[in-house]
Every structure is written in structure tokens, then in C-alpha cells.
Amino acid sequence: MGIQFKNVSHTYKGIQSKYDAIMDVNLNIDGKGEFIAIVGHTGSGKSTLVQHMNALLVPTSGTVEVFNTVLPQPKKAKINHLRQKVGLVFQFPEYQLFEETIIKDIMFGPKNFKDSEEDALKKAKTAANLVGIPESLYEQSPFRISGGQMRRVAVAGILAMEPKILVLDEPTRGLDPKGRNEFMDMFKKIHEEENKTIVLITHDMDIVSEYAKRIIVMKDGYVVFDGKKEELFEHPNFIDFYLDFPTPIKILKHLNQTLGIPYVPQYSERDLIKYLEAFYE
Ligand SMILES: Nc1ncnc2c1ncn2[C@@H]1O[C@H](COP(=O)(O)OP(=O)(O)O)[C@@H](O)[C@H]1O
Ligand SMILES: [Mg+2]
Known part of the structure; x- marks a missing residue:
């Protein structure tokens, strides 16, 4: 179960150009209990890699298996259920808020997966609680709260779908140090209390070192390290990974x-x- 990458490559094809963004990636991610950081220089393929985890992208070659569904799927096969099992929070997720009220925004996912109004509301309340959005804000517009709170609402919208794996693409980018710590403590709590697997892309090596158990290092589209943080920082080729x-x-x-x-x-x-x-x- 969980996610398995087998010899996965992804090539972006433009009108005149092609770009190999990830190459020959092999990975196993457990459906529960992991806390993984993905690091690597800008353009190394991190975002491309994680977008395969919930089928936003499918491999150009190789296969990705997500909770027993193999990608790429034959045309028109429904893969929506994967998006429920693997929740992906994009960079700057606050830009994706759109409903009139905060609670409606958080309920959108569960309702989209055909939950009743009542069930969706229940899940939304639990999620709002996990991210620290108080009930007094439920009926407010998501566009009239602070940037940090908007991002919390966006994370709650993903959590409300009760994913087994939560994938976060640079979730602390642009936050001040206090906001950064609050966010990381929130993810740690979700990881520990719910035993959810967290996959987190970040450039912040202090976050990696404090929170992650396993680290995946990308370089020029390849996975060049996959192991425990204790091993990474003592690795003889550390300097070649372009990390601090x-x-x-x-x-x-x-x-x-x-x-x-x-x-x-x-x-x-x-x-x-x-x-x-x-x-x-
Ligand atoms: N939609 C796209 N079309 C063409 N090239 C892309 C696209 N998205 C990303 N790339 C290229 O693929 C490479 C990997 O990008 P990305 O996965 O976003 O890296 P990272 O998240 O590590 O910064 C980069 O060189 C980037 O320019
Ligand atoms: Mg990226």
C-alpha cells in the first residue's frame, strides 16, 4: 500500500522543446507513519515528483502505484479517488480559496466526493480544529483573514478529505519565523496524532533536520539520496547534493x-x- 514509483521519468513536452524533469525514480512511501522531507536545488524536479503522487501528472515512462491503482491508467479511467487518499497542498495554497465563507471552502472537497452536507460539515469542523481555525471565523469570507490564516484554511480543505498521505509543496514559504514554527508544529501534531504520512518539500534545512525522519534528495531530476537524516548529514558526498x-x-x-x-x-x-x-x- 502507499505509493510506489518504479523507474519513473517525466518529460515536459513543449511545442519545440522537451524537458526531462525527473528520471528513473524508484521510491516506496508507506501509507502511514512516515515523515519525509524532499529537498534539492530549484528545478531539481521536486514539484514534478510529488504531482505524480496524486495523479496530477502521470509518468512518461515507468509506473506509479498509488494505493493499488497503477498509473498511467487506460484513457478515461477514473482516478479521482486517489486525490482523496493523497492530499496535495500546493505552493501558496491560499490562492486557491474561492468560496464565500471559510467553512464552505473547507467543505468543498468532501462534498465533491459526494459526502452529505452533514458529513462534509463534520469533517470540515474537525479539519478546521486541527489547523486552529476557530468557530467564530467559519462564516467569514476567506479573503478577509490574514495570509497565514488563509493558508491554514487551504490546508484544512485538504485535511477534510481525510487523506492517508499529506503532501505539502513548500508549505512554509513566505511565512515569518513564528508562522513557520506554528505551521511545522501543526504538521507534526497531525503526523503524530493521526499517524498520517507527511511528505514535505522544503528548502529549509533546519525544518528538515528537526522534523523529518527520512530525506529524499533530488538533483538534476534524479533521486541521489533516500535515507535517514542521520545518514544524510554524515554522507561523504554531502557537498555534491547542493545542500546546506x-x-x-x-x-x-x-x-x-x-x-x-x-x-x-x-x-x-x-x-x-x-x-x-x-x-x-
Ligand atoms: N509545466 C512545465 N513545462 C515545462 N517545463 C517545466 C514545467 N514545470 C516544470 N518544468 C521544468 O522542469 C524542471 C523541474 O521543475 P520542478 O519540478 O518545478 O522543480 P523544483 O520543484 O525542484 O523546483 C525545471 O527545470 C522546470 O523548469
Ligand atoms: Mg517546486
Whole structure:
């Protein structure tokens, strides 16, 4: 179950040009309990890759299997049910809000999947609660709230469909540091309490290091690393991945070189502080 990529390539075809955006990708993603970060330079194929996870794109060659449905499907086969199992939140999802009220916007997905008004409302309320949208805002226009709240409403709209896998394309982009942390804590809560698999594209290595368990690195359309974060930051070819080290690792490397403090990797600011306090006690 979950998602399997087998030798997947995707080529964008223009009128005069072709572009190989991802090449020969092999991946397995569990239907529950994973927290995966996808990283890599701009244009490395991250967004193209994740759009295969709910059939927004289909492979040019190779196959993607999503909860036992194999893509590409014969023409006209219905694949809508995949969009319910794998919820994809685009970059800047707030631009996709369109209903008159917040609650209607969140209910749109479940209603589209033929839920009754009552069921859709119930799911929408649960989702709104998960993302911290209070009941007092339900009847407001989604265009009259702050940018951060608009993005929460957009995420709730996906969560209301009760996907097993939540895929997020740069969800914290453009948020201030406080908003960023609140968003990440929200995804962590959804991951832990609901045991949902989270697949997150980000450029922020501090987020990767603090929250992800598994990391997929893309470079020039290829998956060049797929493994635990603990392995990634110690990888002998790390420099070839065009990535930056997370702040706690950078600080520890520096302290190791300048003060001889033993290099024991720490993955969050909090853990780094604990480690240094224990060291100086
Ligand atoms: N619709 C499209 N048509 C043609 N080329 C595209 C299209 N979308 C993306 N590309 C190209 O494919 C490559 C990978 O893009 P993308 O998957 O968006 O990378 P990333 O998300 O890692 O920045 C880039 O070179 C991009 O210019
Ligand atoms: Mg992208």
C-alpha cells in the first residue's frame, strides 16, 4: 500500500522543446507513519515528483502505484479517488480559496466526493480544529483573514478529505519565523496524532533536520539520496547534493574545531542547547 514509483521519468513536452524533469525514480512511501522531507536545488524536479503522487501528472515512462491503482491508467479511467487518499497542498495554497465563507471552502472537497452536507460539515469542523481555525471565523469570507490564516484554511480543505498521505509543496514559504514554527508544529501534531504520512518539500534545512525522519534528495531530476537524516548529514558526498547543513550541525562542527567539543550530531536548536548544557555541567 502507499505509493510506489518504479523507474519513473517525466518529460515536459513543449511545442519545440522537451524537458526531462525527473528520471528513473524508484521510491516506496508507506501509507502511514512516515515523515519525509524532499529537498534539492530549484528545478531539481521536486514539484514534478510529488504531482505524480496524486495523479496530477502521470509518468512518461515507468509506473506509479498509488494505493493499488497503477498509473498511467487506460484513457478515461477514473482516478479521482486517489486525490482523496493523497492530499496535495500546493505552493501558496491560499490562492486557491474561492468560496464565500471559510467553512464552505473547507467543505468543498468532501462534498465533491459526494459526502452529505452533514458529513462534509463534520469533517470540515474537525479539519478546521486541527489547523486552529476557530468557530467564530467559519462564516467569514476567506479573503478577509490574514495570509497565514488563509493558508491554514487551504490546508484544512485538504485535511477534510481525510487523506492517508499529506503532501505539502513548500508549505512554509513566505511565512515569518513564528508562522513557520506554528505551521511545522501543526504538521507534526497531525503526523503524530493521526499517524498520517507527511511528505514535505522544503528548502529549509533546519525544518528538515528537526522534523523529518527520512530525506529524499533530488538533483538534476534524479533521486541521489533516500535515507535517514542521520545518514544524510554524515554522507561523504554531502557537498555534491547542493545542500546546506542545518544550523545545529553547523554550530557543532564549529565548536568541535575551535573548542574541541565532541561532535555528537543534534538535530534541533532545543537538543543542541541540552547537549551543550550537559557538556558544561
Ligand atoms: N509545466 C512545465 N513545462 C515545462 N517545463 C517545466 C514545467 N514545470 C516544470 N518544468 C521544468 O522542469 C524542471 C523541474 O521543475 P520542478 O519540478 O518545478 O522543480 P523544483 O520543484 O525542484 O523546483 C525545471 O527545470 C522546470 O523548469
Ligand atoms: Mg517546486
